Amino acid sequence: MEDDDAQVAMRPKMPDLLYAVIGSALPTGATKIAVDDLGRRIANEVYRPGEIMPTEPELAASLGVSRTTVRDAIKVLSGKGMVRTARRYGTRVRPVEEWSLLDAQVVAWHEPSHPRLQSMFAETTELRSIIEPQAAALAAVRATEAQVATISDAAYAMHPTSGSVEDLFDADCTFHATILEATGNLMMRQLRPIILTMLWISYEYGVLAKSPEPVTREGHIKVAEAIRARDSMGAEREMAQMLEFNRRTAGLENAGSVGF
Incomplete structure (x- = not known):
């Protein structure tokens, strides 16, 4: 019970971008x-x-x-x-x-120790692996200089071992949401609430789980630098590798649908 209470206290708030979409x-x-x-x-x-x-x-x-x-x-x-x-x-x-398992409220209602979060983390990571590498590739070609700067600043602002979970989560949300915006694809942009909810799930299961390196700062920086270099293939590759790292960190590298 004490562990659950500590995890609830660490739980990051709903990101502003996500709240803006569902708040009304x-x-x-x-x-x-x-x-x-x-x-x-x-x-x-x-x-x-x-x-x-x-x-x-x-x-x-x-x-x-x-x-x-x-x-x-x-x-x-x-x-x-x-x-x-x-x-x-x-x-x-x-x-x-x-x-509605991609609904931010439905995710938030689960206790951090609930075993369903493992299933949700595994399956949302699979879905992110389909969407986000391609988004990074498009962002490398289409991002404005302002968007490139925002993506880079967010990547370098991530300090998994020394910063707060709140600050880490905010930077992570900014990083991924801006990449979707930078695709210049309105349909891709409208995936932001889904991706941010998936990211929230990853924090519930991945970051709040006991792990020596819950988020790869280096991986985010590599994606950001590939986008800055306008290297679409590199951005796609680095994003795919970063998401695979998430699966390995959580011990789910061989997991498919593990059930609810």
Whole structure:
């Protein structure tokens, strides 16, 4: 329990870029509290997939909110694919594979020690390995000088062994988000929320996990320098190698889909 508490304290906040995209859709007030509480209960198996949740009055009593607030919270969770409500059987937790697993809130609701984060880390790293090397190659050709400078500054600002997790995470988010912007591809740019959520997962499992070198500063610098040199093949290669390093660091180099 103490280890979990320490990891929660280290957990980086939602990146500003990600919050800017989803912030307007987030509930506020009592509904937000109810959504977060119920989301954590579901993510951490207080209510398991396939199970029927307590009744609306029971949930209202346990949360200390009105039934209307519970109803609104259930609607939010339904939109994230976590629950399904029907008059005949009440509210049932949906299978994990139906959840919006790239939703930043769904990720944040998991305890840092939850074994599902290992699966999410392995699979999101695979997906990043498909997308980000190509993005780096495009950035090497299309990035503006200002974007090149931002990518380079972010890479050199990363100090995994001496800086705070918060500062490391902020620099990492800036690095990857700017590379997507620098592709000049509007569709690629709109992948920023997904990539940043994937990055968040990597911090939950990879950085917060006990590792002597959780993030490779050298790898980020190599990508940045290849982009600065307008070396598209080099940027693609270095990004692919950096993501592979993430898999090796977490002991997942041979992992495919390891299940939820």
